[in-house]
Amino acid sequence: MLKKDILLIINPNASKGRGRKKAKEIQALFREFGRDCTVAYTRAPGHAESLAKRGALYGYDTIVAAGGDGTVNETVNGIMKSGVKGVRMGIIPIGRGNDFAWMVGISKRQKKAVKLIAEGVASKLDVGLCIGTDHPEGMYFVNGAGFGFEPMVNFRAMDYKHLNGMISYAAAFLYILRHPPKAYDIEMKIDDETMNLQTQQISVSNGKRMGSAFIMAPLASVDDGFFDIMMTTHPLERRGLVKAVISFFRGSQVVEKETFFYSRARRVVIKSKTSNVESHCDGELFTHNGKDFELTLLPGALELIHGKKR
Numbered sequence: 001m002l003k004k005d006i007l008l009i010i011n012p013n014a015s016k017g018r019g020r021k022k023a024k025e026i027q028a029l030f031r032e033f034g035r036d037c038t039v040a041y042t043r044a045p046g047h048a049e050s051l052a053k054r055g056a057l058y059g060y061d062t063i064v065a066a067g068g069d070g071t072v073n074e075t076v077n078g079i080m081k082s083g084v085k086g087v088r089m090g091i092i093p094i095g096r097g098n099d100f101a102w103m104v105g106i107s108k109r110q111k112k113a114v115k116l117i118a119e120g121v122a123s124k125l126d127v128g129l130c131i132g133t134d135h136p137e138g139m140y141f142v143n144g145a146g147f148g149f150e151p152m153v154n155f156r157a158m159d160y161k162h163l164n165g166m167i168s169y170a171a172a173f174l175y176i177l178r179h180p181p182k183a184y185d186i187e188m189k190i191d192d193e194t195m196n197l198q199t200q201q202i203s204v205s206n207g208k209r210m211g212s213a214f215i216m217a218p219l220a221s222v223d224d225g226f227f228d229i230m231m232t233t234h235p236l237e238r239r240g241l242v243k244a245v246i247s248f249f250r251g252s253q254v255v256e257k258e259t260f261f262y263s264r265a266r267r268v269v270i271k272s273k274t275s276n277v278e279s280h281c282d283g284e285l286f287t288h289n290g291k292d293f294e295l296t297l298l299p300g301a302l303e304l305i306h307g308k309k310r
Contacts, residue, residue: 005036006090006117007055009048009075010066012041015094019066022094022110026066029111033118037064042071052078062088062305064117068095073141073282076302080127080140090117090305097283100143103207104222105307117305124300125222128206131294132279134287141281142302144205144216145295147270148184149241151278152176154211155285169211173245183235184277189269190229197261201244202231204268204295208251208310210283215251219262222309225299226264233261268295 008026012019023039030037038060040051048065052075055063065075072091079087092113093101104125107113130145131138146154156172183198203210205217205228217228230253236244240259247253253260270277276289 004038004058004060006030006038006062006064007051007060008037008039008064008066008092009051009055009071010039010041010094011048011071014067014071019094022066025110026092026114029114030118033115035118046074048074049078049081052076053082054078056082056084056087060087062090062117062120064090064092066092066094068093068097069100069143069283070097071095072100073143073284076127076142076282077140079302086303088120088122088303088305092117097212099209099212100207100282103143103209103310104304105309107307116307120305122303122305123223125302125304125306126206126225127298127301128204128227128281129296129298130204130279130281130286131296132287132290132292134290139281139284139286141206142222143207143282144203144210145279145281145286145293146204146210146216147202147277147279147293148199149176149181149201150203150210150214150216151280151286152181154280154283155278157211158283169213177238177241180236180238180241182275184275185273187271187273188231189267190263191265191267197231197233198235199232200236200241202229202270204229206297214245214248216248218251218254223300225297226266227268227295227297229261229263229265229268231261232259234259266297266299269293270295 065071128141129138153172157168160168203216220228270293272291279286
């Protein structure tokens with residue numbers, strides 16, 4: 001198939017309504033670096049996924065997500081679901097949450113991010129796949145999937161339209177803390193090991209950071225061929241949840257073995273015996289009421305143009 005050049009996927013309402021202006025600036029920068037760039041504007045949630053899938057099938061060499069973690073996640077899903085091999089993905093972080101771009105060393109400075117993509121040096125990245133009742137075909141993710149307390153905070157933060165980054169998560173945390181979730185009764189299989197526990201939080205991570213400041217998986221690497229799994233080991237009341245969040249800020253949960261379990265695996269199965277579980281993939285809604293989840297790591301499944309990984 002004849003390879004075309006760069007497809008830029010951008011929300012026209014991104015960057016506080018300056019998405020179209022940003023797109024023109026990015027196009028001009030690509031021309032400055034000797035590359036052609038076609039712009040595709042998203043029209044609704046989920047549209048970036050269909051644009052990325054069509055772009056891959058149409059033969060674009062590089063597909064760029066200009067936005068935050070949500071746009072990145074949709075673009076990853078579009079590329080992966082296309083089944084086309086060798087498509088390189090780029091990121092220009094202009095969203096309100098840019099955890100994944102931060103982890104893979106992509107600058108918030110627009111010209112630096114464009115230059116990185118124009119130079120076009122890519123390497124293979126691990127991708128996670130989460131399957132559940134609401135998503136029988138699965139949802140791909142590159143940063144992490146969360147179950148329980150952290151998704152509840154994340155979804156509340158998304159409701160605060162006039163707050164961004166860490167401020168929105170802090171406000172959401174205070175709200176959820178007034179209504180702390182009960183622990184879920186969980187049966188969990190990590191590769192070949194089965195365990196039963198009561199927990200309010202499970203994180204299955206490919207990258208280190210979620211929610212702009214929470215270091216959910218301090219030892220994770222996006223290309224090491226493993227998930228990093230972290231969970232609380234027993235029910236926590238308000239004070240315990242506050243201490244847990246402080247640990248997430250510090251990334252100290254790895255050594256706090258009385259409260260946290262930390263491990264690595266390539267396959268994770270989660271079954272909630274009683275309550276429905278809130279969950280996300282890369283900060284995007286997976287389900288509000290799931291009970292069965294199967295997560296599989298796909299080593300080296302995506303080619304990403306990145307800087308120096310953290």
